Amino acid sequence: MALTPRFAAILASAAVVAGLGATVLFTQGGDEDIFAQCRRGVVGGSxxxxxxFTLVSETGETVTDKDVFTKPSLLYFGYTYCPDVCPLDNSRNAEAVTLLDERGYDVTPVFVSVDTERDTPELLAEFTEIMHPKMLGLTGSAEQISVASKAYRTYFKVQNPGDPYTLIDHSTQTYLVFPEIGFVDFFNRDTTPEQMAEQVSCFVDAWKNSQ
Incomplete structure (x- = not known):
């Protein structure tokens, strides 16, 4: 497939070392936590x-969270025009998924675009193909994206609405989500692919052992 100059630049920038992300803590009371031994980011539960949510896939199909999270998944909110953070983080997530594949763990990387004006399904398909063959791209209307973003407590703000070259401020955590269970933990930007693969494998093992 021939790449546009913009996506060729994205692929090149993915080789740069990622910076540090903010640390976030979430709490929950309740039943025994089957993932307690695996957690690094979430204190007390999730x-x-x-x-x-209901979104639109990179193939143009309307999908719900149940359609998306059929396997353990790494969920990230960003946008394809992002000049640095998004390609770096998604490249890291893709590398972690490849490491997990090599260890026999089937994990899906998921990319949700918060850029409802520019990120068409076709652009998302090109972006995800660059990143990883298993990556799923999702978009939607402003209302649909808002619902999904609020569910995962992510932040995003368009700097200059109406400007075709505008940047978008957004949070940078990656969320680990399981079918039926939902969100179980998150990873900051300073997590390496090796660390992510190691932690995700722990979660998957605990999930399988509980069934």
Whole structure:
């Protein structure tokens, strides 16, 4: 597939070392936590994050969270025009998924675009193809994206609405989500692919052992 100059630049920038992200803590009371031995980012559980959403896939199909999270998934909110953070973080997530594949763990990387004006399904398909063959790109209307973003307590703000070259401020955590269970933990930007693969494998093992 021939790449546009913009996506060729994205691919090149993905080789740069990622910076540090903010640390976030979430709490939950309740039942015994089957993932307690695996957690690094979430203190006490994860019940305050996640929820239902309806979005549009990179193939143009309307999908819900149940359609998307059929396997353990790494969920990230960003946009394809992002000049640095998004390609770096998604490249890291893709590398972690490849490491997990090599260890026999089937994990899906998911990219939700918060850029409802520019990120068409076609652009998302090009972006995800660059990043990883298993990556799923999602977009939607402003209302649909807002619902999904609020469910996972992410932040985004368009700097100059109406400007075709505008940047978008956004949060940079990656969320680990399981079918039926939902959100279980998150990873900051300073997590390496090796660390992410190691932690995700722990979660997947605990999930399988509980079934």
């Amino acid at each position: 019940g305050q994050l996640g929820g239902p």
